[in-house]
Structures are given as C-alpha cells and as structure tokens.
Amino acid sequence: MMDLDILGHSVEQLEYNEAARDTFLLIKVRPGVSKKKATESLKDLNVASVEVENWTRKEGLHPDLIDMMIGCLSVPINSLVSCHFPTSLSQCHLYTLNDDGPLIQSVSVDDNSEGTAGSCVWQLPCTEFESIWENLIFDDNIKNELLSYLISLIDLSERGVDSSIISVNRLMLLLGAPGTGKTSICKGLAQLSSIILNDKFSKCAMIEVNSHSLFSKWFSESGKLVARLFEQAEEMASDDSTLLFLLIDEAESLCTRRSSCGNDPTDSIRAVNALLTQLDKLRRRSNVFVLCTSNLGDSLDGALIDRSDVSRVVPLPGERALTAIYRSCIQQLIAIGVISPTSDEVMESVCSTLSSSSLSLSARSIRQIPAVAYAKSMKRRMNLETFVPFLFKALEDKKKKLTSHV
Numbered sequence: 037m038m039d040l041d042i043l044g045h046s047v048e049q050l051e052y053n054e055a056a057r058d059t060f061l062l063i064k065v066r067p068g069v070s071k072k073k074a075t076e077s078l079k080d081l082n083v084a085s086v087e088v089e090n091w092t093r094k095e096g097l098h099p100d101l102i103d104m105m106i107g108c109l110s111v112p113i114n115s116l117v118s119c120h121f122p123t124s125l126s127q128c129h130l131y132t133l134n135d136d137g138p139l140i141q142s143v144s145v146d147d148n149s150e151g152t153a154g155s156c157v158w159q160l161p162c163t164e165f166e167s168i169w170e171n172l173i174f175d176d177n178i179k180n181e182l183l184s185y186l187i188s189l190i191d192l193s194e195r196g197v198d199s200s201i202i203s204v205n206r207l208m209l210l211l212g213a214p215g216t217g218k219t220s221i222c223k224g225l226a227q228l229s230s231i232i233l234n235d236k237f238s239k240c241a242m243i244e245v246n247s248h249s250l251f252s253k254w255f256s257e258s259g260k261l262v263a264r265l266f267e268q269a270e271e272m273a274s275d276d277s278t279l280l281f282l283l284i285d286e287a288e289s290l291c292t293r294r295s296s297c298g299n300d301p302t303d304s305i306r307a308v309n310a311l312l313t314q315l316d317k318l319r320r321r322s323n324v325f326v327l328c329t330s331n332l333g334d335s336l337d338g339a340l341i342d343r344s345d346v347s348r349v350v351p352l353p354g355e356r357a358l359t360a361i362y363r364s365c366i367q368q369l370i371a372i373g374v375i376s377p378t379s380d381e382v383m384e385s386v387c388s389t390l391s392s393s394s395l396s397l398s399a400r401s402i403r404q405i406p407a408v409a410y411a412k413s414m415k416r417r418m419n420l421e422t423f424v425p426f427l428f429k430a431l432e433d434k435k436k437k438l439t440s441h442v
C-alpha cells in the first residue's frame with residue numbers, strides 16, 4: 037500500500053516526491069455545479085483518508101461531487117492508494133462529462149461528390165467512455181505503462197524537446213488478438229488524459245477513423261479520402277489548447293504492407309503512402325496523439341511500425357485477470373438482483389474454477405458468457421450455486437463455437 041500524505045507539504049517539496057507527482061485525483065462534478073463551488077466542497081471534505089484500489093472509483097463523497105478516482109502511476113494497478121484530505125489542489129482534476137454523443141464527420145473526394153462517414157468525433161471526457169478504464173483488467177501493468185508514456189511525451193514537449201535530436205512521434209500501436217481490449221484501452225487512455233491534462237488543455241477530442249468506409253466505397257479514391265480526413269484533423273489540432281487523439285482502429289485495413297498488395301496494388305499503395313505522409317505532417321503538432329490498433333501485426337506496413345514510439349502486444353487474459361473479470365461480472369449480476377449476495381469464499385472459488393477452464397479465451401468472450409448463462413437459466417433470480425452450471429454450459433458452448441470457426 038502506498039500512502040500519499042501531502043498535507044502541509046510545500047509545492048517545492050512536492051516536486052521531489054515521486055509518488056505525489058505521479059498521483060492524480062479525478063473528481064467528477066455534478067453538472068451545473070461551478071468549478072469554484074466544487075473546489076470549495078473539496079476543501080470542506082472532512083474525510084481523514086480515502087483509500088481505493090489504484091484507478092478505481094470511490095463513490096458518494098459530497099452532494100456536489102459525484103465520485104472520485106485516485107490513481108498513481110508509480111504503483112501497480114491493483115494496489116491500494118490512500119489519500120488524505122485536504123490535499124494539494126494541483127493534484128485534483130475536476131471534470132464534468134460531455135453527453136453530446138459522437139459527431140459523424142463525412143469526407144468526400146471533392147465538393148461535388150457524395151460523402152462517406154470518414155470518422156466520428158468524441159468530445160472528451162464523455163459519458164460513453166466513462167467506465168472503460170476501470171473495467172479493463174490485465175495481468176500486467178500495461179494500463180499504467182501506456183498512460184505514463186503518454187504523460188511523459190507531453191512533458192517532453194512542454195520542456196521544448198528538439199524532435200530532430202530526440203524522436204517523438206506520439207504514435208502508439210497496440211497489437212493482439214481480437215477482444216483483448218485494444219480499442220478500449222485507446223478510448224480509456226484518451227478519456228483519462230483528457231481529465232488529467234485538463235489544466236494544460238482546455239479541450240480534448242478523439243477522432244475515431246472509420247478505416248473500412250474509407251476503403252469500401254471509392255476504393256480508387258481512398259488516398260484522397262485519407263488526405264481529406266487528415267485535413268479535418270489538422271484543422272482541429274491547429275488550436276493549441278485542444279488535445280487531439282486520432283484513433284485508427286484495425287489499422288491493417290488502411291495500412292497493409294505495400295509489398296503484399298494483390299493484383300492491382302496501386303490504390304492500396306496510394307492509400308498507405310497518403311496515410312504515412314499525413315502522419316508525418318501531423319507529427320509536428322505536439323497536441324496530437326495517434327493511437328493505432330491491429331489484430332494482424334504481421335500484415336501492417338513496416339513504415340507504420342517504424343514510426344510508432346510504442347508498439348505493444350495486448351495479451352489474452354491470464355488466470356488472475358480471468359478471475360477478476362468473472363468476479364466483476366458476477367458482482368454486477370448481484371448488484372442488479374439476478375444473483376443473491378454470496379460469501380467471498382464462494383465467489384472466489386467459483387471465479388477461479390471458471391477461470392482455469394477459460395484460458396485462451398479473450399476478455400470479450402468472457403464478458404459475453406454471463407448473459408448467455410442467464411438466458412439459458414430461464415430464472416429471474418437465483419443463488420450463485422444454482423447459476424454456476426449455466427455459466428459452465430455457456431462457457432463450453434463458447435469454446436465449441438470458437439474452435440469450429442478456426
């Protein structure tokens with residue numbers, strides 16, 4: 037457990053306190069409550085100590101504050117972090133959620149042609165991404181690693197790093213099997229950064245590129261469409277107070293290895309070249325991060341892999357992560373009244389037995405099992421022991437389905 041007691045420390049002292057520097061308090065403010073009033077409520081908090089698991093939420097603090105998350109980069113995700121109030125306000129990031137939903141941006145080859153949905157734009161932090169981060173469970177510290185990388189790059193840019201000496205591309209590539217959480221990590225990272233960095237960037241947005249539609253409709257024009265899409269990104273990024281994330285999900289559809297393009301390779305090559313040229317242009321802006329994911333790392337163009345500062349394989353969940361994912365699913369069923377509350381011992385034994393039979397399944401597959409089991413049970417409420425056989429049945433069916441597709 038790490039203890040963050042920064043009460044009474046001067047700001048200068050804080051600079052030398054690694055743990056304090058890496059610790060963030062994300063405080064969600066009730067809509068309509070002014071920042072000033074929320075800050076006052078924060079000072080009034082007479083809680084001696086708030087203790088939470090690193091990067092999970094603590095609810096119900098003050099009527100003006102909906103909830104709070106404490107996170108520390110220098111300790112592993114599942115360890116406990118405690119924070120004493122009143123704390124240094126520089127660590128506290130107040131925020132309210134944007135609930136406008138995504139804005140579909142269309143791109144077209146020229147002004148006269150019909151557009152295609154090239155991307156959707158999320159203003160962050162937004163309601164849809166709110167609980168992504170804490171619900172992602174891994175066996176290693178990948179979430180902190182990636183967040184720490186992102187914050188360090190912002191820090192280098194703020195210090196005025198000369199990027200012809202130290203190469204900083206702000207391009208991250210996540211590789212791995214489908215359903216391991218690549219897209220979710222990107223969204224969670226962007227959401228968290230939009231809050232943690234809200235003292236540096238007053239606005240934050242994510243452009244989610246629709247790689248498939250850029251290719252499907254006007255295949256021969258995809259190079260031009262890519263260029264158009266990046267023009268839109270450039271325009272948004274031209275405002276230095278905006279932190280911009282560009283998510284290129286399933287990048288293999290837009291950036292396949294140029295040497296492997298089939299019979300008529302020119303269009304794909306043109307699209308890949310356009311993408312690389314545009315990425316190089318966008319790299320000049322220190323407020324833009326490009327997040328790419330791919331299920332097929334082998335078929336990605338080498339130039340994209342080369343440009344990424346971090347290329348990280350997102351692993352399938354191991355036994356510890358699987359147990360935690362099952363636990364979170366069952367806890368959810370208890371919370372909504374499908375399963376009756378049960379003892380910790382029963383819960384742990386059920387989750388660990390399930391997890392040892394689930395190795396090689398993705399986290400996405402695991403999260404689908406409880407709903408299928410519930411449907412199979414034909415019961416509206418039951419205890420965990422009654423539910424377990426249905427969980428196993430759903431798990432076996434899932435495994436069968438997956439092997440029959442191989």
Ligand SMILES: Nc1ncnc2c1ncn2[C@@H]1O[C@H](COP(=O)(O)OP(=O)(O)O)[C@@H](O)[C@H]1O
Nearest residue numbers: 171172173214215216217218219220399400403
């Ligand atoms: N590591 C994980 N821990 C918990 N849930 C996960 C994890 N990875 C994926 N999921 C679940 O699976 C869903 C799909 O994940 P996604 O990010 O789309 O995977 P990918 O992009 O790798 O195919 C998520 O919404 C989440 O519910």
Ligand SMILES: [Mg+2]
Nearest residue numbers: 218219285329
């Ligand atoms: Mg994905």
